[in-house]
Amino acid sequence: MTTTQITTVLVANRGEIARRIIRTLRDEGVRSVAVYSDADADALHVRDADVAVHIGASPARESYLLIDRIIDAARRSGAQAIHPGYGFLSENAAFSKACKDAGIIFMGPPASAIETMGDKISARAAVEARGVPTVPGISRPGLTDEDIIAAAPDIGFPVLIKPSAGGGGKGMHRVEEPARLPAALATARREAASSFGDDALFLEHFVDTPRHIEVQILADSHGNIIHLGERECSLQRRHQKVIEEAPSPLLDEETRQAIGTAACDAARSVGYVGAGTVEFIVPAARPDHFYFMEMNTRLQVEHPVTEEITGLDLVALQLAIARGDKLPLTQAEVTFTGHAIEARIYAEDPANGFLPTGGRISRVVEPTGPGVRVDSGIADGSEVTSLYDPMLMKVIAHGADRAEALTRLDRALANTVVAGVGVNTDFCRYLINMPEVVAGDLDTGLLDRVVNDYLPSEVPDDALIAATMVWLAGRWPDEPGSAWDIPDAWRLGSPAPQRVRLAWEGDSTLVSLIGSPSSAQVTIHDVVAGFTEDDDARRLARTVTAAVHRDGDFWRITVDGLTHRWRITATGDGALTEIVASSGEGTWILRCEQVVPSEANSDGGRDGSLSSPMPGTVIALSVEDGALVRAGDPVLVVEAMKMEHVLRAAEDGAVTFHCSTGGQVPANKPLATIAPA
Incomplete structure (x- = not known):
């Protein structure tokens, strides 16, 4: 077989x-070609690509799932090959066949392999x-209910009903x-017919304390097949993976070789070509008794952990296979170094039943450090909608061993920020620090068993103090012309406190301070609502003496004589500021x-418009539409991050x-207009 030149690839x-x-x-x-819907016109993958082609309206069924549009985009851009990624059309046999009919290389297996492995009965x-x-x-x-009921006693209860088509846990009982x-x-x-258009079912014995372990395989068009080891994917919520790692902490070397050989045999059974994953269910108590579950005929979301321990680029290998090259290494040449763990960052609210979130992302801070990798599709200003998959990014950590990989992942997640929409980053930290997870004692039901014990992490007082001090420093003039230029709330008699309301995901508090950036008394109040200067009933958390000064890209904040280094960025005006504060913790x-009870909080633009400074929810209209108001009158109230x-x-x-x-309103969208009387 001759090698085919591929100079342009369309990414579908x-x-x-x-x-x-x-x-x-x-x-x-x-050369890379991106495709995009209306919603993704300014998306990062569009900016990254050499060429971009518009393929339709925002809903996936009107763009990313239209085979004819994708094929047409490939023809127009001169692409010799199409990489389907995962999801959308990646496991669609009709798409694979359409590429072949159009003379375009599909960077995946032949349609026949997709068809066989896409049906669980034929795959089995x-x-x-x-x-x-x-x-x-x-x-x-063609199994009837009567057939299944008659066979169940010999299979042994408990049993698991599974739909022949589809996946993701739908129709499984x-x-x-x-x-x-x-x-x-x-x-x-009923569920299978609704979800997949096919109500065919089959029955299996339910494996007690199951673990989900999958094996990465590669197959070229010359008959060579190798495996790249296994991945542990047991930490999943309702059959959707959250944390993945490689290698599995369960398997010994003998079982690892056996399950890898079985995966290669599964690929051979359908004449597989390309990268694929064979998934197994493994009893935690008897890992040598592993069982084939299904095959994913595409690149997996969790492929980075395999890349990290093998040092191989799976997409580059897919490209070589698509060209017709032989695999560049044999099974004996595959080596594994260290341990890698991946966390999927979803747009969801773990503290509220994992309900999906959305809106405009105001700030993204990606972690860095030894062994840390981030695969992300978002940046400042990205819009998160319910039209597509809620996974926004993946944070991957590699270490010399599993303990180091877990430590690095925890540190990386601690330094990951996605502001403007709720995400599951804090939940992932909670999960990987569970004693069972640290010990490697996993099973597919673990996450669902512990999810109700999760409580969002509290923001430490040091972060609140650091944010407040930098806010104060940002208002302080470098060279005040007179005492009246200094915003220290000076008054006759006792000093007047300046009050700042701090809000974050899930909570808020009020901080008052007296003094200057070089020397201030900072008090953190336990509660905010109704706070007044004369409210003696308020219980105070604590009062500290603090000072702040800039040190290059960092701020040094001294609290009661102890100095901490913080990386802090702030955006916004003097009245409302968004601060990202990072430390080693x-x-x-x-x-x-800023809370100024005696002054009007004016948010009007020059054109008389009122806009929310952050994504949020309109919770009250203070007047009727068309009402006359005076300067300083409240017009409406927006709630964001409990503030x-x-x-x-x-x-x-x-x-x-x-x-x-x-x-629900995005940041900076006009919510009301004041027409001058």
Whole structure:
């Protein structure tokens, strides 16, 4: 077979995986083509690529899932090959065939392999013919409920009902006793038909305390197949992976070789070509009794942990296979170094049932350090919508051993910030510090068992003090012309405190300070609501003496004689400032709002418009539409990160609203206009 020249590759995907593929294409000297929907016109993968082609409206079914649009984009851009990434059309046999019919190389397996492995019944039959172990059960086309019920006692309860098509846990039901099986089958068929358009089911024995272990394989068009070791993917919520690592802490070397050989045999059973992953279910108590579960005929989300321990670039190897090259290494030449762990960062709220979040991202801080890698699809200003997958980035850490990899990942997550939308970063830290996870005592039900014990981490007092002191320093003039230029709230008699409301994901507090950046008394109050200067009933958390000065890119904050170094950035005006504070202990994003009860809080623009300074929710309209207001009157209230922000009129006039109560609003969008009276 001759080698085919590939100079241009179209990436039929978006987000972090599109950017990751484009990165390797650039390293390989290959021209990259991005595709994008209306929603992604300014996305990072579009900016990264050499060429970008618009393929349709924002919903995926009107853009990324349209085979004809993707093929047309490849033709127009001169791409000889298409990389599907994962998700969307990556495991669509019709897409693979359409590429072949168009004379375009599909950087994945042949359509026949996708079709066989895409159906769990046919996949099971194919691998069993190669001697790959499967879970005891019954699987053949056309199984009726009566067939399954009759076979269940011999299989042994508990049993697991599984749909032949699809994945992600949809249509799967564990049944403990025979009496519950008929109703569970009816429900499973209904769910499978709704989700996949196919209600075919099969039955397996439920493996007690199962672990999800998968093996990365590579196969070229010359018949060579190798594996690159296994990945442990047992930490998952409702069958969706959250934390992955390589190698698995469960397997010994003998089992590792056996499961790798079985994975290669599974690939041979369908004439596989390209990169793929064979997934196994493994009993925690008997890891040598592993069972084939399914094969993912594409690149996996978690492929970076394999790259980190092997030193191989899987996308570069996919490119070589697509050209028709032989694999550049044999099984004996595959080596493993150290340990790698990956955390998926999702746009979701773990403290609120993992409900999806969205909006405009105001700030992204990516972690750095030895062994740390970030694959990301977001940056400052990126818009997160419900149209696409909620995974925003992956944080990967590699270490000499598992303990070092866990420590590095924890530190990396502590220094990861995605501001403007809720994310699961803090939950991932909670998870990887669970005693069971640290010990490597995992199973697929662990995360769901411990999720209700999760509480968001508290922001330490040092971060609150650092943010407040830098806020004060930002208001202080370098060379005041007179005492009146100094914003120290000076008054006759006792000193007047300046008050700053600090808000973050899930909580807020009030900090008052007296003094200057070089010497101030800072008090952190336990509660905020209704705080007044004369409220003696307020319980105070603590009062400290603090000072701050800049040291290059850092700030040095001295608290009660102890000096800490912080990396702090601040954006916004004097009234409302967003601060990102990082130290060795972690990174926190705080919103600082000066509390001035006696003065109007004017937020009006020069055109009379009122805009929210941050993404949030309109919780109150203070007046009727069309009402006349005076300068300083409250017009509406926006809540963001548990902090209420009152927008007030900058001048006298009539109000016209461009929002409604309960509406989600992005930053800087006009919410009301004041027409001068």
